Amino acid sequence: MSGIVLGNIRKSFGPTTVLHDVSLSIADGEFLTLLGPSGCGKSTLLRILAGLELQDAGSVSIGDRVVDGVRPKRRDVAMVFQSYALYPHMTVAGNIALPLRMRRLNAWQRLPLLGRLLPGTRTTTLEITAEVARTAEALSIDHLLTRKPSQLSGGQRQRVAVGRAMVRHPAVFLMDEPLSNLDAKLRVQMRAEIKELHQRLGVTFVYVTHDQAEAMTLSDRVAVMLNGELLQVAPPQDIYADPEDRRVAEFIGSPKINMLDGLVSAPGSVSFADTTIVADIGLSPGAHLKLGIRPEAFRFGAHSERGAISGTVRLVEHMGSDLYVHLDVAGAKQPIVARLSAERTASASVGQRLNLSFEPERVLYFGSDGRRIRALDFAGKAAVTSIRESA
Amino acid sequence: MSTHRFAQPCTILRHAALLFTGALILIPFAWMLSLSINPPGEIFRASFSFWPQHFYGIENYTQAIAKAPLLRFMLNGVIVCTAILALQIAVCAPAAYALAKLHFPARDLLFALVLIALLLPHEVLSLPLFILGYKLGILNTYAALIFPYVVSPFGIFLIRQFFKTIPDDVVHAARLDGLSELAIVWKIMVPMALPAIIAFGIFSVVGHWNSLFWPLIAVRDQSLMPPPLGIMAFRNEEAGNDYGPLMAAATIVVLPLIIAFLAAQRWFVEGTTGGAIK
Numbered sequence: 001m002s003g004i005v006l007g008n009i010r011k012s013f014g015p016t017t018v019l020h021d022v023s024l025s026i027a028d029g030e031f032l033t034l035l036g037p038s039g040c041g042k043s044t045l046l047r048i049l050a051g052l053e054l055q056d057a058g059s060v061s062i063g064d065r066v067v068d069g070v071r072p073k074r075r076d077v078a079m080v081f082q083s084y085a086l087y088p089h090m091t092v093a094g095n096i097a098l099p100l101r102m103r104r105l106n107a108w109q110r111l112p113l114l115g116r117l118l119p120g121t122r123t124t125t126l127e128i129t130a131e132v133a134r135t136a137e138a139l140s141i142d143h144l145l146t147r148k149p150s151q152l153s154g155g156q157r158q159r160v161a162v163g164r165a166m167v168r169h170p171a172v173f174l175m176d177e178p179l180s181n182l183d184a185k186l187r188v189q190m191r192a193e194i195k196e197l198h199q200r201l202g203v204t205f206v207y208v209t210h211d212q213a214e215a216m217t218l219s220d221r222v223a224v225m226l227n228g229e230l231l232q233v234a235p236p237q238d239i240y241a242d243p244e245d246r247r248v249a250e251f252i253g254s255p256k257i258n259m260l261d262g263l264v265s266a267p268g269s270v271s272f273a274d275t276t277i278v279a280d281i282g283l284s285p286g287a288h289l290k291l292g293i294r295p296e297a298f299r300f301g302a303h304s305e306r307g308a309i310s311g312t313v314r315l316v317e318h319m320g321s322d323l324y325v326h327l328d329v330a331g332a333k334q335p336i337v338a339r340l341s342a343e344r345t346a347s348a349s350v351g352q353r354l355n356l357s358f359e360p361e362r363v364l365y366f367g368s369d370g371r372r373i374r375a376l377d378f379a380g381k382a383a384v385t386s387i388r389e390s391a
Numbered sequence: 392m393s394t395h396r397f398a399q400p401c402t403i404l405r406h407a408a409l410l411f412t413g414a415l416i417l418i419p420f421a422w423m424l425s426l427s428i429n430p431p432g433e434i435f436r437a438s439f440s441f442w443p444q445h446f447y448g449i450e451n452y453t454q455a456i457a458k459a460p461l462l463r464f465m466l467n468g469v470i471v472c473t474a475i476l477a478l479q480i481a482v483c484a485p486a487a488y489a490l491a492k493l494h495f496p497a498r499d500l501l502f503a504l505v506l507i508a509l510l511l512p513h514e515v516l517s518l519p520l521f522i523l524g525y526k527l528g529i530l531n532t533y534a535a536l537i538f539p540y541v542v543s544p545f546g547i548f549l550i551r552q553f554f555k556t557i558p559d560d561v562v563h564a565a566r567l568d569g570l571s572e573l574a575i576v577w578k579i580m581v582p583m584a585l586p587a588i589i590a591f592g593i594f595s596v597v598g599h600w601n602s603l604f605w606p607l608i609a610v611r612d613q614s615l616m617p618p619p620l621g622i623m624a625f626r627n628e629e630a631g632n633d634y635g636p637l638m639a640a641a642t643i644v645v646l647p648l649i650i651a652f653l654a655a656q657r658w659f660v661e662g663t664t665g666g667a668i669k
Contacts, residue, residue: 050567051566054562054566064404072566072567073566073567073569073570075626076569079563079564081558081563082560083558084560085561085564086564087582087583088583089585098568099568102568102570118620164564164568212519
């Protein structure tokens, strides 16, 4: 009912184009995250959706209704801003009540003294007060209603901003980096609360962030944006494991995916660093490509049925349960980072030679244009052999 | 902390400079107060003392109040200043909002025009304004005292600068909450910019309460005269060289301003610096 369709949205600020033909449809009740580095146009897209900016071309529909040229207040969307954008001169109750007062009371009824005398004002005002109290209770800020925003902590302001958005039951919730002004601990807590809020309200959420952890944990689908383009729209696990584009693979995951130069050395086999693996990716010998291997695809020690690399340990980062091992491998321009389980890793100290193995299926191939090249056939796991070249 | 030894001469010098400039401004006031309690004979004596040998204050002040319609002048001052301030805010706040937060063609050009208007002394406009007032038939009325000041470039500039410091997100939130553009100005922006508006209010009231030049041109009826013009008229017609009552009248006229300024001092300082550091 309140799904969103963005069709070929284009937007420029002066000579810089911030959105190139962005098309996206969001299902009713879906939690969709726009993820990308700052300056990629994700906030602009959200503002266009809200009607706060006008697109140069393209069309926006909310709930089967084209809303181009419809004022923000008539689009039935509510927004939570990064800076919260509370009204500092109003109390918490005043902040939350304002959207209801603007909608349910007419201009005369809103007048400071005279308004109270008009018929209907009293009952409507009482209804609004009751709804504000209910909303505040749901967000457990009911004890703060008489305070001003300046007397609240960051987390409390955040809740007031959410309260002001949810009090009028919008069809679509827009959130523009709502957690980035909070400290790390509070961010994790509020993240869970936002997830809960979405499940409780069941309305469409569009959430903008540059934090992949937020995107991965909250969303039904993630839309990765870069330089004003949508690179991939998919569920979080697909974005992570099955990226369509090299830039998506590089943006998602921490530590960052290892990107290595590869060469098709013979039909069905690819060489990179100090090793060659069997992979039929349909390119003729001599073709150059990029290989992406996630740090956690590596296992400690050599294994006969897996791909293998060996190198000198350059740096070890202890992360508690995991070790991040930076390995200098012959033929690789940058150190390869492996995320190894601390328990299974016998020893890793700087300067030591280390053998690592990986499953060839977990290697991602990207062409020179950055698009993903999918392996045609792995020919069975057992058949995969790795040929160690001289190290 | 090694600069501590050098700080002292510096501090003394700074205070000396402040005291000197402070004295330059305060001495005429002190003199005015002194003259207002001196008997006529002592005013022109060669030796000067602040406190007179014969206290003549009561006589001077009663004479000032009795002979000149001082209360009438002050009532005129209140009417004119209030009307000017109210209309100025009514014009400046929406104009400042448009210049600070809305995007439309030629916005920067309009703002440049405001800045140019800021450079023009008001006296330059007095002749065209006089002719305009004559053509409209409003000379020698309150309207003639009020209308030339309704659009204040200084007010637009000051409030626009303060509005600029308010984040765009607040405006966006207000639009989503259903406020019209004018409602955003009056319900969100103006309350948030209250320190700047109060500072502007003080500038405006002080300026127009003390204004002599334009009222001198615009009104001739004594019952319409604002305080300074009234006193000047009073000097010419009634007092002659009788400086004691004249200074008493001047003291009475500036008194409301001094009281208002002291009461609003905190706001005043906050308003002129608040926009800069926020």
